[in-house]
Amino acid sequence: MPAESIRVGGLVPLTSIDYPGELAAVVFTQGCPWRCVYCHNPSLLPARGDSEMPWSQVLQFLDSRRGLLDAVVFSGGEPTSQPALPQAIEQVRGMGFKIGLHSAGIYPRKLQKLLPLIDWIGLDVKAKKADYSLITRTRDSGEAAWRSAELVLASGVAHQFRITAHPSWLDDSDAQWIRDRLLAMGAESVVIQQGRLHD
Numbered sequence: 001m002p003a004e005s006i007r008v009g010g011l012v013p014l015t016s017i018d019y020p021g022e023l024a025a026v027v028f029t030q031g032c033p034w035r036c037v038y039c040h041n042p043s044l045l046p047a048r049g050d051s052e053m054p055w056s057q058v059l060q061f062l063d064s065r066r067g068l069l070d071a072v073v074f075s076g077g078e079p080t081s082q083p084a085l086p087q088a089i090e091q092v093r094g095m096g097f098k099i100g101l102h103s104a105g106i107y108p109r110k111l112q113k114l115l116p117l118i119d120w121i122g123l124d125v126k127a128k129k130a131d132y133s134l135i136t137r138t139r140d141s142g143e144a145a146w147r148s149a150e151l152v153l154a155s156g157v158a159h160q161f162r163i164t165a166h167p168s169w170l171d172d173s174d175a176q177w178i179r180d181r182l183l184a185m186g187a188e189s190v191v192i193q194q195g196r197l198h199d
């Protein structure tokens, strides 16, 4: 699968918060199969977007940032839904950047193959397994996400698990239960952030 076929819906040229401790650019991939009640990137959900960017343009930008940025983070949407993601990662790594990945753990088997290619992952854990579909509106999403969490921990890749709490979908006690469960599984970094519904 050629890297050029990756679908990019947006680019943030500089951030210090999307890859802890590193100055990064963020590439937002287009498309996500889940429909979370609080998704803040609804324009990135359809498989095709209105403002897609050619991959060549992303590479051109990154070329101009060699030596100025430490890392490139692939975010979304859901980056692991892109068949060309491994090839795109290899190209960006070849330019000298570290690779970060944001994922909701939607495709555990794809994630397992990607983990050796990346330096850091931010993985969303949205709910207890049985409650997942209430948030994602997608059947069996809890199995996928918790399996992905196990794979991240087994891989040894640097990570941060992110839990989004809100009284409407994940109360504080459930958020803390998830954090404690992840820590007991061996997680090194778990953050609970307060969510909000978009307007």
Ligand code: SF4
Binding pocket: 032, 033, 034, 035, 036, 038, 039, 040, 041, 045, 076, 077, 078, 104
């Ligand atoms: S998994 Fe992420 S991108 Fe997909 S719908 Fe949920 S919040 Fe939005």
